[in-house]
Amino acid sequence: MAQTDSQGLAKILIEQEQQLVAEWMANLMSTSSSAAGDVRLADQCTHLLRSLRQAVLTGQTRNIQGGEWAEVRQLLTEICYTRARQGATPRETAIFVFALKQALFSRLRESVADPALLAAQTLLVSNVLDELGLFTIEVYQKGREEVIARQQQEMLELSTPVVQLWDDILALPLIGTLDSARTQVVMESLLQKIVETGASIAIVDITGVPTVDTLVAQHLLKTVAAARLMGADCIISGIRPQIAQTIVHLGVDLEDVVTKATLADAFAVALRKSGAAITRAATAR
Amino acid sequence: MERIPILRMGRLLLVTIQVDMHDQLALALQDDLTNRIVRDRANGVLIDISALDVVDSFIGRMISNIAAMARVLDARTVVVGMRPAVAITLVELGLELPGVRTALNVERGMALLQSENE
Structure with a gap:
């Protein structure tokens, strides 16, 4: 069952990539101000969507910490680090992922007729994207902590002149x-x-x-x-x-x-x- | 037996510790030094520990003891050449060598003793 769900999801990810990216970006533009200014946004969205597709195709949708998700995680980490350094809030960083949810839901609603299947796939999408959203928060936090640690070190060196x-x-x-x-x-x-x-x-x-x-x-x-x-x-x-x-x-x-x-x-x-x-x-x- | 050399310069005695101290050596040094202070009528002792990378509580106490003994014999003790890392370790250990004079190097230590004895 989980296998067929992820197969169906992967199919949508492949066939409707263009629409998904467009809708995702539209969502991002309307909710997040910092994302709107990023010229590489379309690039990032497309990349992330493709690696997401690869990961979904493996059928391992329960746990995003596995090797199948390494590429997705790496992409997300890069994006979050850049955002964190540019001073985006954790909310804005997480919205980057959550905005995809809306896009995927509406695609699913259009392409899946069977209510039971739709419910199952919606749940699957929701789970995966929630996990990814939490992951961005973690990464964001880590990025911030690194900034703080670096500043502490700098202050330590600055504040002790002889x-x-x-x-x-x-x-x-x-x-x-x-x-x-x-x-x-x-x-x-x-x-x-x-x-x-x-x-x-x-x-x-x-x-x-x-x-x-x-x-x-x-x-x-x-x-x-x-x-x-x-x-x-x-x-x-x-x-x-x-x-x-x-x-x-x-x-x-x-x-x-x-x-x-x-x-x-x-x-x-x-x-x-x-x-x-x-x-x-x-x-x- | 291994001994730490004691050099005489006028009425000052110069002790340079360059090897790892152990009980026997420390006792021998205390013995030699007190004898030499009396024999040479010395009024100052310089202990150079610039060659020591590590000073533990044992050496710290030994230095304090030597200073106290020298004082009884009316000679002033100056410890010279302590390294920064050694100083920090001693302070962290709570061994601040009370009653022991210190100087950055032998030259300064000698100047300190001479200015006192004038």
Whole structure:
């Protein structure tokens, strides 16, 4: 029974391909704005329909995860990835598949006279296309997750610059919350820079850190301790009044670390420690 | 028996650890070093660990112990040449070597000791 159903469906897919594509595209144009702008839409529809036909001909319509559906899945994956990257919503992506349903239903109604057969074939089409629709959602989700992961990685690299302020003074302006993954990156880049430049003083500026809780404080202290093991003194600067209050309320011990309110103060201390001084030139006004 | 060489430079002693430490070697080093501090009337000890890729809790404790012993004998200890990866590992292990002075390289370490003893 399932075999004859899929045979019948395949026959419609072959014989009425032109009408199907036309109707499908018409449906897409009317429902989805992003699809309308895609010049390759007709191409995509035709391709997908043909590979769908191949898959239906094998009779394996229960499970679209099988090898028979590999080509359909690959085509859909490509289409969804492009859509996701262009910023289409998951709804729009899924509609690409669901729009075919309407087209197929009306074709079926015209070509199949027997009510029982029509019902069976309608069910079959509905099942297959639902599965494919769900598949597009999954792919869309995966595409988005990849985008997020890439952005996180980029942010991680962007947000940890180590700046050389003076011969042996480094500054580490921290922006954003410090979690353990970022602390690791921050620590590594700071220590690496200490080795490269031979700096003996590092200023960790936390002006851009929105909140300091016990965990962030612990991460800061770890960074300071690691820098000390490399023979560099650390100064923590950019402590805002609220953060000073939180630190004390939380009972975080910053006794062993030199702390300054602003980066300028910290820089002045660092210069004095390294034996340098900045003076105003006599001629300058 | 294998021993870690101790070099004298004026009133400073320079120890370069280049092999994997084990109990016997560490005990021998503590013994040798304390003897040399007394014999050479040293007032500073430089421990160079730039050749070590891995510093575990054992070596960490040994370094702390040596520093403490040297302090009792009125000599200052500076650990020099620690690698970034080693520093991160030690901090993650919670071994922050309290009471041990550190410097980036031998030159800096020596300058640190000399400025203190002046």
